[in-house]
Amino acid sequence: MSAILQEISEKLQKGKMKEVADLTKKALDEGIAPLTILNEGLMPGMDVIGERFKNNDIFIPEVLIAARAMAAGTDVLRPLLVGEQMEQKGTVVIGTIKDDLHDIGKNLVRMMMESKGLNVIDLGNSVAPAKYIEAAKKHKADIIACSALLTTTMVHIKDVVAAVAADPELAGKVKVMIGGAPVNDAFRESIGADIYTPDASTAAEKAVEVCAAMHA
Amino acid sequence: MEARITVHHQQGTRQFVCTAGEPIAHLLRDEGLLPLPCGLGKCGKCLIYADTEPADEERTLLGERRLAAGLRLACHTRARDGLEVTVPHAGTLKVLTQFTSMEYVWDPLVRRVPLAVDDASLEDQRSDVQRLQDAAQAGGHELSLEDLTALPAQLRSGEPLHALLRGDRLHGVRPQGTPHALIVDIGTTTVAALLVDLDGRRIVAAHGERNAQSPYGADVISRIHRAMEWESAGRQGSNPLQAAICRQIDGMLRRLLEESGVQDVDMLCLTGNTTMLHLLCGLPGEHISKAPFIPVTLEPMCLPARLLHIASAGRCFLMPGISSYIGADIVASLLAADAHHPQEPFLLVDLGTNAETVLYVDGKLLACSAAAGPCFEGATLSCGMAGQDGAIDAVEADDAQGLRFSTIGGAPAQGICGSGVLDALALLLDAGCVDETGHLEADDSPLGRRIRDDALLLTDAVRFSQRDIREVQLAKAAVRAGMEILLREAGLRYDDIRRLYLAGGFGSAMRPRSAARIGLIPAELEQRVHVLGNAAGFGALRYVTEKDAQTAASELIRRTRYIELSAHSGFSESYVEQMTFPAA
Structure with a gap:
């Protein structure tokens, strides 16, 4: 890896937004391909952040600040990436469950998934089961990801599981992934969802794995 | 298998029989002996003293020094026969009695008039109530059956009497004496009470305690969930959260009355956040806890104190609120900031677990509540x-x-x-x-x-x-993002704001220069900080003693637009934006 890509990764990890943007421009001036900058500079930096977050080595603010720096880099690249062959690893439809407006965790998962090259459709907060279904069909999603922060709202996730099972177009084709503070694997089993992960990085890793298996 | 354990506490030593091997945390909580901030064994705050082999989690959360001192965590301490634990003293809390001194037109909601009731005779067979009303020139009465039961003896005792009147309605009959009121601010963390002499217009005594509901969780959501558990378990016995707060206010009232040699108060004014007032009244809080965040009521209420199991013949005035997360305590703070009279543009912030923020411009108000968490x-x-x-x-x-x-x-x-x-x-x-x-x-x-x-x-x-620095970043980002959204909605810049009012204990204690350095408050407003002190207490006092304050409070509420931050399109971005610290 060239020195400048290494530097982009390091500055991104430190959350240095302006430096990441400047270095990305500099890398382009040096003739490095936009996709290379993304795959070998920005994404590895975010991978390190994800790994350290999973290990409790760093906390939410650093992830958010690093993600902001990553966005500064991808903003520079975006106009140039159009038309370039992006590797499509899979599509995830994500949102916080009906009546739940706590979206920091969901946003972290989205950022981690995006930085792993997944195409993420963010439906926002308090998403009704029907909206997940509609979006999953429209975007031909591999995964529906639901997040809940309250014990009063997590019960709504089972409606999503039921809606997927009842839809011939989606049943067996779309996996339902769940997460959030009060959710655990026993709850996943009780409502018949497919995947539970305890943190944002593991969610992204697992999602990539599941999509790869489904596309295989 | 059963285990007998002994618990030493400020209130004395008690023995319990419980299941061997089970963590003792929930027992201590249910007995009201220990607050459990998380109840999941994760926060490391449920400190007790015990002579046990520390669990791995205790080693991580407490560190060698505290372990060596005998500190353990209740969530990780398992019952065994003969176990002895000591709950550390909670310490006393200081109640701010300092107010910004503001002159206002004094006109208590309940006033006293001396009574000269005509004696009954064969020529004058008016009922006791009628003679009482005529003597007090009252247009009607709101006496309870209890009051009526006591009335015949009272009228014939020969003791000089005062009538309590609210407007022209008779509220009670009392032996002549100085009128007093009890003002209570029910905070999620602390409950603060003031005993006020309504003739002398001064605070006679003050007292603060940790909210007796604390053992049921540190924040409003866990309290609501606990109350819901009680409801779904078939509403056995009394609602534990309502009982805890009512008993606490009753105890605080007794203590203040005894301390001051006062018989009873003429009225009580209760304020607090919307959840606290719901739990006080035993109203279901479920829909406050989840979107779209609907309270049962935000209207002012007037209830006999005895209905809330508070031993007073007076009535409780419960202040009105603005929304589920901008409660009556903020309405009180606005009265303390004189928002019901024309002002230059100001921001008011009450920094607690939720940072309630209100922007006032030209008589219109915008309010939001940012989830800062309990880090401060x-x-x-x-x-x-x-x-x-x-x-x-x-x-x-x-x-x-x-x-x-x-x-x-x-x-x-x-x-x-x-x-x-x-x-x-x-x-x-x-x-x-x-x-x-x-x-x-x-x-x-x-x-x-x-x-x-x-x-x-x-x-x-x-x-x-x-890690602590990261916690502060999350909290301050939420607070500042809330302010940013309000200013953006109003189309103002910080420089347009003439005053930044800080309500509550933390707001009174912090140094504006440090708060501005870390970006908790905008640098432009560092020199414009005005500390309101016990704003909720002072505002609640104004609510029941200032002329037309109840109408003014309703009018303030009518002119307030509440902005739900979690549904605001700009909030997430602003939140991340505010996560970093200002450059030197």
Whole structure:
């Protein structure tokens, strides 16, 4: 890896937004391909952040600040990436469950998934089961990801599981992934969802794995 | 298998029989002996003393020094026969009795008039109530059956009497004496009560306690969930959360009356956040806890104190609120800030677990509530504590030692409270030991040499860690993002704001310069900070003693637009934007 890509990764990890943007421009001036900058500079930096977050080595603010720096880099690249062959690893439809407006965790998962090259459709907060279904069909999603922060709202996730099972177009084709503070694997089993992960990085890793298996 | 355990507590020693091997945390909570901030064994705050082999979690959360001192966590202490544990003293809380002094037109909601009731005779057979009403020139009465039962003896005792009137309605009959009122602010964390002499227009006595519902959880959501558990378990016995707060207010009233040699109060004014007032009345809070956040009622209420199991013949006036997360305590704070009279543009912030923020411009108000978390109250910091004796409350630069600090009450340092946290962080930012992104790094300066193992050492035992800095970032980002959204909605800049009112204990204790340095308040407003002190208490007092204050409060509420931050399109972005610290 060239020195400048290494530097982009390091500055991104430190959350240095302006430096990441400047270095990305500099890398382009040096003739490095936009996709290379993304795959070998920005994404590895975010991978390190994800790994350290999973290990409790760093906390939410650093992830958010690093993600902001990553966005500064991808903003520079975006106009140039159009038309370039992006590797499509899979599509995830994500949102916080009906009546739940706590979206920091969901946003972290989205950022981690995006930085792993997944195409993420963010439906926002308090998403009704029907909206997940509609979006999953429209975007031909591999995964529906639901997040809940309250014990009063997590019960709504089972409606999503039921809606997927009842839809011939989606049943067996779309996996339902769940997460959030009060959710655990026993709850996943009780409502018949497919995947539970305890943190944002593991969610992204697992999602990539599941999509790869489904596309295989 | 059963296990007998012994619990030593401030209130005495008690024995319990429980299941061997089960953690004792929930028992201690249900008995009202120990608050469990998380109840899941994760927060490391359910400290007790016990002679047990520490669990791995206790080793991580407590560290060697505290383990050696015998401290353990109730969530990780399992019952065994003969186990003895000691619950540490909670310490007393100071109630702010300091107000911004503001003159207003004094006209108590309930007033006393001397009674000269005509004696009954064969020629005058008017009923007792009728003679009473005629004597007091009342247009009607709101006496309870209890009042009526006592009335015949009262009227014939020959004792000089006062009638209590609200407008022209008769509210009660009392022996002649000085009128008093009890003002209570029910906070999620603390309950503060003031006994006020309505003739002398002064506070006679004040008293504060940790909210007796604390054992059921640190925040409003866990309290609501506990009340819901009771409801779904078939509503056995009395609602534990309602019982806890009612008993507490009753106890505080007795204590203040005894201290001051007063018989009874003529009225009580109760304020607090919307959840606290719901739990006080036993109203279901479920729909406050989840979107779209609907309370049962926000209207003012007038209830006989006895209905709330408070031993007073007076009536409780419950203040009105604005929304589920902008409660009657904020309405009170607005009255304390004189918002019901024309003002220059101001921002008012009550910094607690939720940072309630109100922007006032030209008689119109915008309000929001940002989830700051309990970090400034110490709950989520490694050595955080409430502002009580032994808390480091101020930190300053020192050329030789890197820093020096003071503690509340001059007691040995046990932990750090909100104002100390702001000072310490401002100091680290000034010295360059923390960068804009919040990264902590040691250097060769006297201050930098105190940074070891990812933490600033204030003493050998009190640390302010990298993780703590991250907690502060989350909290301050939420507070500032809330302010940004309000200003954006109003199309104003910070420079347009003439005053920044700070309500509550933390707002009164913090140094504006430190708050501005870390970006908790905007730099433009550092010189415009006005501390309101006990704003909720003072506002509640105004609510029942200022002429037309109830109408004014309703009018304020009508002119307030509540902005739901979690549904606001700009909030997430602003939140991340505010996560970093201002450049030096």
